Amino acid sequence: MSPSDLSLEGRKWERFTPTERFARTAIYLITAMAVIWSLRTIDIIPEFLYDAPEQTADLFKRMWPFDWAFYPAAIHSALIETFHIATLGTILAIVMALPLSFLAARNFTKNPILRWLAQFIFVSSRSVNSLIWALLFVAVFGPGALAGVFSIAVRSIGFVGKLFGEALEEARPGPIEALEATGAPRSMILAKGYWPQVEPAFWSIALLRWDINIRESAVLGLVGAGGIGVALDAALNNLYWDQVGLILAVIFTVVVITEIVTSYLRSRIL
Amino acid sequence: MSAPRPMLAEPVLSVRALRKEYQPGKPVLKDISLDFAPEGVTAIIGPSGTGKSTLIRCINRLVDPTAGDILLKGENLARLTGRDLRNARRRIGMVFQEYNLVERLSVMENILSGRLGYVSPWRAFLRKFPQADIDRAFALLDAVGLGSDFATRRADKLSGGQRQRVGIARAIMQEPALILADEPTSSLDPKTSVEIMELMGEIAKTRAIPIIINIHNVELAKRYASRIVGMTGGNVVFDGPPEALEKHHLSEIYGGEDWQ
Known part of the structure; x- marks a missing residue:
C-alpha cells in the first residue's frame, strides 16, 4: 500500500453534524412536551366523552328516515340558488381579479406601487373568511342571495388573482x-x-375556485346570505333532524359530483 | 486588424460608437462602430460573454444602449420610444436561439404574429387576418421547407429544426429591411444547423434581406457569411471577408491556440 492509500482510511462520514443532532433531539423533546401539556389543558369533560357514541347514534336515528317530501318543497330551489350564488360569485371574482393579476405580475407591471396595490387587495380579500364577508354584505344588502354572491366574489378575488398572477409570472419570457x-x-403581446x-x-x-365556492356558498345561508344554508339553519333551529339529515346528504352529493366534474374538466385542459 | 471593407451601397444599418454598460463603468460593448450593407449575410463570431448578443439586442432595442447611435436607413433607433420604436421594430425581423414560438398556438398563428405590428388589434384578437397575409404565410411555409400541412400543427409538436423554420418565417412575415439572428443554430444538431444556415443564406440572396447572425461555429460562419465580424472583450478585432480570416485572427478573438 502506498502512503496515499493509507491516508484514505479512517475518514468519517456522518449524516448530521453534532449541532444538527442536538437540534433534532431538542425538537423531538419539545414536541413531546407540547403534546403532554396540551392534553392536560384541553379540558375534556369525561362524562360527555363517554356517551358521545350514544349521542351520535341517537342523532343518526333521528335523521333517518329522511323527510324526502322536504326536497321538492324547499331544498331543490335552495340548491339551485346555491349554484347560482357560487357561479355568479366566481364569474364576478374573475372579472375583478384578472386586471389586478396583470398589475400584480412582476414581468408585466414594472411599477412597484401598482404591484403593491394589487397584492394588498388580494391579501385583504383572502384574509377574511367568506362567512365574515357574508355578515358584512348581509348588513349592506340585507339577507338574500345578493349578499351571498358578493361575499363569494370578494373572497375569491384574492385566490384567483394571486394564483393567476403567479401563473403570469411563470410565462416564458422568450415568446414575449x-x-x-x-x-x-402591448395589447397584442398580452393577447x-x-x-x-x-x-x-x-x-x-x-x-378550482368554482368547486370551492359551491362548498362555501352552501354554508353562507347560516348567516342569512341565501342558498341551501338558509334551509339548513331553519331545520337545525326547529330540531327537524330528518330534514337536517336530508340537507347534509344533498350537500355531500353535490360536492362529490362537482368534484368529479371539475377534476375531469381540469384533466382535459392540462 | 484588417481594414474596414469599402461599402458598395448606402448602408441599411449603421452602428455608431455603441456602448452598453449593464453596471456603470463596466462596458460590455466598448464604442462599437459598424456599417451593414443592404445585402448578404454578416456573421458575428466571438467567445461567450463578449457582447455579441448584447450588440444584436441593442440594434432592435430589446436591450437599451448606454450611448451611441443605431441608424436604420437614416432613422436613429437609439432615440425612439413608444409607438415610434414599435414601428421601427416592425422593420427588423429577429430569429432566436430558443426559437421563442408561442408553444400552444398553431404554426400559422405563430407565422402571422409577425404581422402583429401592422394589423389592427381587434382583427388579430378575432384571428381575422387579411387574406393577403394568410396567402403570404402559406407561401412562406413552403419557402422555409415545411409545406401547408404544418399550418394547423401546434408549435410544441415540432422538432427544433422545424421550430426554427417557423421562427424564420415569422421574421420574414414582417417584410423586414433587416433580419437579426441570435445564435440561431446553437440549439440544433450539426446537420440541422447546416440546413438552417443554408435557408438563411438563400433568404438573404433571393429576398434581398440582409441578415446579421451571431454564431459560435466558425466553420459555419465562414461557409455561409459574406462578411465576418470578430469580437472579443466588447471590441471588434476583425472585420472582413471569410477568406481573410486567418489563424492568428482566431487566436486573437478566442485567445490561445490549443483549441484550433
Missing part, C-alpha cells in the same frame, strides 16, 4: 420578447404572447 421584437403593441401561455392555468384556477 419575440413579439416585442415584431413591433406588436398573443401571455394569454396562450396562461390559458390552461386560467381555466384550472377558475374551475
Whole structure:
C-alpha cells in the first residue's frame, strides 16, 4: 500500500453534524412536551366523552328516515340558488381579479406601487373568511342571495388573482420578447404572447375556485346570505333532524359530483 | 486588424460608437462602430460573454444602449420610444436561439404574429387576418421547407429544426429591411444547423434581406457569411471577408491556440 492509500482510511462520514443532532433531539423533546401539556389543558369533560357514541347514534336515528317530501318543497330551489350564488360569485371574482393579476405580475407591471396595490387587495380579500364577508354584505344588502354572491366574489378575488398572477409570472419570457421584437403593441403581446401561455392555468384556477365556492356558498345561508344554508339553519333551529339529515346528504352529493366534474374538466385542459 | 471593407451601397444599418454598460463603468460593448450593407449575410463570431448578443439586442432595442447611435436607413433607433420604436421594430425581423414560438398556438398563428405590428388589434384578437397575409404565410411555409400541412400543427409538436423554420418565417412575415439572428443554430444538431444556415443564406440572396447572425461555429460562419465580424472583450478585432480570416485572427478573438 502506498502512503496515499493509507491516508484514505479512517475518514468519517456522518449524516448530521453534532449541532444538527442536538437540534433534532431538542425538537423531538419539545414536541413531546407540547403534546403532554396540551392534553392536560384541553379540558375534556369525561362524562360527555363517554356517551358521545350514544349521542351520535341517537342523532343518526333521528335523521333517518329522511323527510324526502322536504326536497321538492324547499331544498331543490335552495340548491339551485346555491349554484347560482357560487357561479355568479366566481364569474364576478374573475372579472375583478384578472386586471389586478396583470398589475400584480412582476414581468408585466414594472411599477412597484401598482404591484403593491394589487397584492394588498388580494391579501385583504383572502384574509377574511367568506362567512365574515357574508355578515358584512348581509348588513349592506340585507339577507338574500345578493349578499351571498358578493361575499363569494370578494373572497375569491384574492385566490384567483394571486394564483393567476403567479401563473403570469411563470410565462416564458422568450415568446414575449419575440413579439416585442415584431413591433406588436402591448395589447397584442398580452393577447398573443401571455394569454396562450396562461390559458390552461386560467381555466384550472377558475374551475378550482368554482368547486370551492359551491362548498362555501352552501354554508353562507347560516348567516342569512341565501342558498341551501338558509334551509339548513331553519331545520337545525326547529330540531327537524330528518330534514337536517336530508340537507347534509344533498350537500355531500353535490360536492362529490362537482368534484368529479371539475377534476375531469381540469384533466382535459392540462 | 484588417481594414474596414469599402461599402458598395448606402448602408441599411449603421452602428455608431455603441456602448452598453449593464453596471456603470463596466462596458460590455466598448464604442462599437459598424456599417451593414443592404445585402448578404454578416456573421458575428466571438467567445461567450463578449457582447455579441448584447450588440444584436441593442440594434432592435430589446436591450437599451448606454450611448451611441443605431441608424436604420437614416432613422436613429437609439432615440425612439413608444409607438415610434414599435414601428421601427416592425422593420427588423429577429430569429432566436430558443426559437421563442408561442408553444400552444398553431404554426400559422405563430407565422402571422409577425404581422402583429401592422394589423389592427381587434382583427388579430378575432384571428381575422387579411387574406393577403394568410396567402403570404402559406407561401412562406413552403419557402422555409415545411409545406401547408404544418399550418394547423401546434408549435410544441415540432422538432427544433422545424421550430426554427417557423421562427424564420415569422421574421420574414414582417417584410423586414433587416433580419437579426441570435445564435440561431446553437440549439440544433450539426446537420440541422447546416440546413438552417443554408435557408438563411438563400433568404438573404433571393429576398434581398440582409441578415446579421451571431454564431459560435466558425466553420459555419465562414461557409455561409459574406462578411465576418470578430469580437472579443466588447471590441471588434476583425472585420472582413471569410477568406481573410486567418489563424492568428482566431487566436486573437478566442485567445490561445490549443483549441484550433
